Structures are given as C-alpha cells and as structure tokens.
Amino acid sequence: MTTPLPIDTVTARPSAGADRVTVVLPWDQDPTLAAFPRTPAHGQLLVLETRAKVHAMPWHRQKLTLIVSSVRHFVEERRAAGFHVEHRVAEDYASGVAAFASWAKPKALHAMAPKEWAIDQRFRALSEEVPLTLHDDGGDGGHFLTTRDEFLSWVKGRKQVRMDQFYPLMRRKLGLLVDAKGKPEGGQWSFDVDNRQHARGVSMPKVPWFAPDELTKKVMRWVGREEIGSWGALDTFGWPVTRTQALSWLEHFVDSRLADFGPYEDAIRSDERFLFHSLLSVPLNLGLLRPDEVARAAAKKYQQGQVSLASAEGFIRQVIGWREFIRGVYWWLMPGLRTANGLGATRPLPDFFWAPERTSMQCVKEAVQSVHDTGYTHHIERLMVLCNYATLAGLDPRAVSHWFWAAFVDAYEWVELPNVVGMGLHGTDAFTTKPYVASAAYLKRQSGLSAKGRGPAAAKHEAPCARCAFDPDLRVGEKACPFNAMYWDFLATHRERLSKNLRMRQLLTTLDKFGAEQVAAIAKTAAAHRDTLKPFTPPWAFHEDQG
Numbered sequence: 001m002t003t004p005l006p007i008d009t010v011t012a013r014p015s016a017g018a019d020r021v022t023v024v025l026p027w028d029q030d031p032t033l034a035a036f037p038r039t040p041a042h043g044q045l046l047v048l049e050t051r052a053k054v055h056a057m058p059w060h061r062q063k064l065t066l067i068v069s070s071v072r073h074f075v076e077e078r079r080a081a082g083f084h085v086e087h088r089v090a091e092d093y094a095s096g097v098a099a100f101a102s103w104a105k106p107k108a109l110h111a112m113a114p115k116e117w118a119i120d121q122r123f124r125a126l127s128e129e130v131p132l133t134l135h136d137d138g139g140d141g142g143h144f145l146t147t148r149d150e151f152l153s154w155v156k157g158r159k160q161v162r163m164d165q166f167y168p169l170m171r172r173k174l175g176l177l178v179d180a181k182g183k184p185e186g187g188q189w190s191f192d193v194d195n196r197q198h199a200r201g202v203s204m205p206k207v208p209w210f211a212p213d214e215l216t217k218k219v220m221r222w223v224g225r226e227e228i229g230s231w232g233a234l235d236t237f238g239w240p241v242t243r244t245q246a247l248s249w250l251e252h253f254v255d256s257r258l259a260d261f262g263p264y265e266d267a268i269r270s271d272e273r274f275l276f277h278s279l280l281s282v283p284l285n286l287g288l289l290r291p292d293e294v295a296r297a298a299a300k301k302y303q304q305g306q307v308s309l310a311s312a313e314g315f316i317r318q319v320i321g322w323r324e325f326i327r328g329v330y331w332w333l334m335p336g337l338r339t340a341n342g343l344g345a346t347r348p349l350p351d352f353f354w355a356p357e358r359t360s361m362q363c364v365k366e367a368v369q370s371v372h373d374t375g376y377t378h379h380i381e382r383l384m385v386l387c388n389y390a391t392l393a394g395l396d397p398r399a400v401s402h403w404f405w406a407a408f409v410d411a412y413e414w415v416e417l418p419n420v421v422g423m424g425l426h427g428t429d430a431f432t433t434k435p436y437v438a439s440a441a442y443l444k445r446q447s448g449l450s451a452k453g454r455g456p457a458a459a460k461h462e463a464p465c466a467r468c469a470f471d472p473d474l475r476v477g478e479k480a481c482p483f484n485a486m487y488w489d490f491l492a493t494h495r496e497r498l499s500k501n502l503r504m505r506q507l508l509t510t511l512d513k514f515g516a517e518q519v520a521a522i523a524k525t526a527a528a529h530r531d532t533l534k535p536f537t538p539p540w541a542f543h544e545d546q547g
C-alpha cells in the first residue's frame with residue numbers, strides 16, 4: 001500500500017532561524033519540551049508524517065484520525081504562534097530527518113528521544129550522521145517525571161520490581177499528598193482497598209465528546225478510504241485533538257467525575273462504557289497534557305475539599321505511579337519484552353477480537369465491541385475481561401499485544417506492551433508477582449450481580465453476566481461460563497509455577513478439594529471451549545519496527 005498522505009501545504013525552504021530545527025514526533029505535541037525553540041527567532045520546526053507508520057498495522061480508524069488530526073492542528077497552532085513549520089510526508093521518521101538535513105543543512109537539529117524503541121534506535125544511529133541532539137523524554141524539560149537513567153538506576157541489581165515500591169518516590173519527588181517530612185497524607189500511600197465497589201444503579205455524567213471540525217473531517221474522509229483505515233467505527237469520532245480541548249476534558253473530569261473515580265474505578269457496567277474514568281490517556285500520550293499538571297489538578301480538588309482522599313490518591317497513583325512505572329519498565333525490558341512468554345502460550349488470536357458478534361461470552365463481546373466503536377475500554381475490561389480471557393485461553397502474548405497496539409486509541413508500544421505482555425498475560429514476572437486471572441465470580445461481583453441475580457429484571461442492562469448465554473455460577477458443562485472452567489484448569493496446568501506465590505497457593509488448596517473427577521470435568525469443559533476458538537488470519541501484517 002503506497003497511498004500518499006494528503007498534506008497539501010507546499011513547504012518553503014527554511015529561512016531565518018533555520019540554523020536550529022526541532023523535529024516533532026506525533027507524541028511530542030508540547031512546546032514546553034526541552035527540544036522546542038522558545039520563540040520563532042530561536043528556531044523552526046520539522047513535523048513529519050510517515051507512510052511506514054500509517055501502514056505498519058491495521059490501526060483503528062479513530063486512532064489514525066486522532067493522531068493525524070492532532071498533529072495537523074499542532075502545525076496550525078505553531079504557525080499561528082509565528083513559527084516556521086516544515087510539514088512533510090516521509091517514508092519513515094529517520095529517513096525524513098536525514099532527507100531534510102541534506103536539503104536544508106541546518107547547523108543543529110533537536111528532538112525529544114523517541115518514545116518508541118525502534119525509532120529511538122534509528123534516531124541514535126542518525127545522530128552519528130547529522131547534527132541531531134536527543135533530549136531525554138523525562139525529568140526537567142521531558143514529558144515524563146523521571147529520566148530513563150533515573151529509572152534504570154533504581155531497578156539496577158533487582159530481578160523483580162513492583163509499582164508500590166516506586167510510587168512513594170514519585171509522590172515525594174513531586175511533593176504530592178505528602179507532608180514536610182515526606183509522610184503520606186492520611187497515613188498510608190494507597191487507598192486501593194476502599195476503591196472496589198460495583199456501580200449498580202449509579203448514574204454518571206456523559207462524556208463531553210467533541211464534534212469534529214473541518215480539519216478533522218478532512219482526515220476522517222482520508223482515513224475512511226478503504227485502503228487506509230483497517231478496522232473500527234469512524235463516524236463516532238469525538239476525541240480531543242488540541243491542547244485547548246484536552247484542557248477542557250481535564251477540567252470536566254476533575255469537576256464532575258473525579259469525586260467518584262475512586263470507589264468505582266474497578267466497576268464493570270454493560271450500559272456505561274466509561275464510568276468515572278478520565279479518558280485522559282489519549283491527550284496525555286500525545287503530549288497535549290502533562291502528567292504533573294493532571295496529577296496536580298486532582299490534588300487541588302482534594303485540598304479544596306471537593307473530592308475524597310481515596311479518589312484523589314487513586315487517580316494520582318495511576319498517573320504518577322503506574323504510568324511512569326510502566327514507561328520505566330519498557331526501557332528496562334526492551335527489546336526482550338516483545339517475545340516474553342513466561343507461560344508458554346501459543347494459541348492464535350481468535351476471530352472475535354476483530355468481530356465481536358462471533359463470541360457468545362457477553363462480557364468479552366461488550367469489551368471488544370467498545371474497542372471497535374471508540375478505540376477504548378476502561379482498565380478493568382482491558383485487564384480482567386480481555387487479558388484475563390487471553391491468559392486463561394492460552395493466547396500468544398505477542399498476538400494479543402499486536403491487537404491492543406493497533407486497536408486502542410491510546411496505545412503506543414511503550415505503554416501497551418508492558419501492560420499487555422507483563423501485567424495482562426504474565427509473559428514476565430519482572431514486575432508483577434502473579435497472573436491477573438479470575439473466574440466469573442469476580443466479574444459478577446464487579447458488576448454488582450448478586451448470587452441469585454441473573455436475568456434481565458434483576459440486573460436491568462447493567463451486568464454482562466445477566467444476559468450471557470453462559471451461566472456464571474456453573475463450572476462444568478456446556479452452559480458453564482468458560483471463565484470458570486478455564487480458570488481452574490489454568491491453576492491446575494500451571495500449578496508448579498503458581499505454588500511459589502502465597503496467594504495462589506491458597507487457591508490451589510481450594511482446587512485440591514474439588515477431587516479428581518471434578519478436576520477432570522473442568523479440564524474437559526475448558527478444552528471444549530478452547531476447541532471452539534477459530535483463529536483468524538488477518539489480511540494485514542504487524543510491523544512493530546516500522547515508522
């Protein structure tokens with residue numbers, strides 16, 4: 001596929017200020033980053049779109065729209081601010097910079113270190129050939145709160161790291177919810193145990209989606225052409241594509257959703273796809289928002305007495321704890337993380353990840369449908385529905401990771417890969433102590449379904465199990481929820497590995513009480529379900545390194 005990107009601005013040869021040119025990658029849309037010139041007199045910008053990245057994966061149509069549209073809005077804004085912006089189409093980022101350098105011959109090129117491993121490698125090689133300075137993407141002048149080296153020196157000598165060891169360091173570093181002595185507000189670092197309620201019957205504010213403007217509509221028309229976008233609904237696009245829109249989302253979130261974020265952060269609802277989640281990963285990962293401003297906005301609401309500590313802390317932990325930790329882990333474990341497969345899982349991705357109507361498991365169908373419709377599902381559906389399913393069914397982590405990377409609007413390798421392969425599928429135990437697996441009992445609990453609550457009348461339309469073809473209370477047989485049989489079968493299959501973990505050992509004791517006949521019936525039910533899975537050979541390839 002060689003369809004050119006439709007950029008219609010003809011670039012002019014750089015003039016005044018061309019001595020210093022900043023290369024802007026799509027996720028660096030923040031002019032306060034160290035690589036950017038402070039005024040138009042201090043330098044120009046080079047913004048590249050690349051054919052290789054557009055065709056690297058079957059991107060969700062909304063993701064392609066989001067990235068291309070936001071980059072083009074950024075170009076417009078910088079031009080309006082007086083900057084000379086070269087906006088070009090290149091085969092890939094590195095060759096685009098090389099071609100520009102030999103054409104414009106700038107004295108100095110600056111860029112933020114690319115957030116993606118393969119592009120980072122190519123930029124480092126390129127900096128040997130052209131006068132390119134790479135600025136650390138963390139610490140002062142970086143997007144992240146720590147430099148890559150700071151994280152790497154923290155992990156040095158450790159075989160296993162955990163987020164809860166890292167998180168207090170970040171709270172102290174930012175002075176967020178800590179006293180003068182560095183002690184945590186409320187006497188503890190995490191209030192997670194208070195944050196596990198179901199959201200049955202709870203009403204919530206609607207997401208303030210943005211109507212696409214002319215520029216976005218133009219990109220949508222291009223993406224809608226058959227040979228470009230590969231998957232997902234396009235006409236429902238409403239993601240923020242500018243910093244102004246991103247800031248208004250942040251304000252809306254802290255004003256109207258943050259107060260309930262904590263208690264319902266792990267809830268599942270069929271009829272509410274976004275619950276009280278912020279949806280801020282999308283603008284954050286493009287650089288339209290900075291993690292410290294997001295965390296401080298939440299802390300301010302707590303200090304003003306408008307939200308509880310459990311909600312503010314719960315949210316702040318995600319942004320300055322999990323997000324930073326995951327990004328550190330990526331640079332620590334790459335490139336081996338791409339092939340990590342600690343559980344030896346090899347089954348190909350079943351067809352229903354691309355066609356949700358092909359599964360009868362209601363919770364899986366709803367989560368995939370959500371991704372199809374918006375490029376998004378919330379954390380618990382990612383972890384405890386989709387990845388839980390993938391782990392229990394023995395799906396190949398790399399195939400699952402490719403799907404997440406292509407299908408989610410907020411997915412970039414640095415964040416998707418550690419979350420999917422490490423946290424979701426336990427491909428490595430370097431930063432999680434046990435697999436995140438659960439039976440249907442967990443899904444029932446998080447969707448507020450009582451033991452006798454099946455049926456549309458009891459759960460209205462809120463709990464997926466209430467309308468599922470399978471019975472969440474059965475463990476064996478044709479009607480049994482596959483999560484149940486596969487869960488216990490998984491414990492039996494990986495017994496030796498899991499018995500090293502205290503919490504898993506307790507579950508293995510329960511399994512032992514089932515007796516040989518029941519365990520055999522469980523294995524048979526699980527195998528029968530796995531036999532129904534139809535692999536799907538997509539008409540597209542996944543090029544992890546391309547771009």
Ligand SMILES: Cc1cc2nc3c(=O)[nH]c(=O)nc-3n(C[C@H](O)[C@H](O)[C@H](O)COP(=O)(O)OP(=O)(O)OC[C@H]3O[C@@H](n4cnc5c(N)ncnc54)[C@H](O)[C@@H]3O)c2cc1C
Nearest residue numbers: 277278279280281318319322323379383410411416419424
């Ligand atoms: C299997 C799996 C895949 C994931 N893939 C991605 C991904 O591709 N891109 C992505 O940004 N996040 C990913 N996450 C993390 C998390 O699920 C999303 O950040 C979150 O769901 C985004 O929605 P939100 O903005 O409404 O989050 P909220 O629930 O409102 O959380 C607030 C913010 O915290 C940050 N955050 C929370 N948890 C994590 C985490 N584990 N890793 C990194 N950041 C975190 C995000 O920036 C998020 O915006 C993944 C998690 C799992 C389990």
